[in-house]
Amino acid sequence: MARDKVMNWKMKHYAARVQGVEGLIEGEHSDYGNLTSRQCGNFVKIALARANELV
Template sequence: MARNKVMDYKMKHYAARVQGVENLILGEKSDYGNLTSRQCGNFVRIALEKANELV
């Protein structure tokens, strides 16, 4: 069974760049352990804003 990706690594890097924390994650196999809960939560907000722009 194929697994749907919610956010691909490009979108995650976009969200990190918008927040100014892209330097805390590196590469396609990103380590998000360096981010706070709030920063991770902001990924959802940014992704939803981007999705709404496409509609």
Template sequence: MGRDKVMNWQMKHFAARQQGVEGLIEGEHSDYGNLTSRQCGNFVKIALERANQLT
């Protein structure tokens, strides 16, 4: 399964907004390589919290 199939772009942007780093993943030349390991780990934490709220 590809990375994009695990977390859709809306969830990625939601998680980025929650952390205040959405500007780092937007734009033609921006990508997730601009984030720290901690910020990427927080994406998982936010996604799990959101999934638990929806269930």
């Protein structure tokens, strides 16, 4: 059975936009190698905050 994606590309771009780093990533198959570990870690924090808003 295939695993569902945890974060789709739209959510990743939303999190990048919130952090002001959306210019460092582009396209659906983005390269996140330009981001710091902290910026990537903040994606989870932003995604959880967004999920709590939708509940």
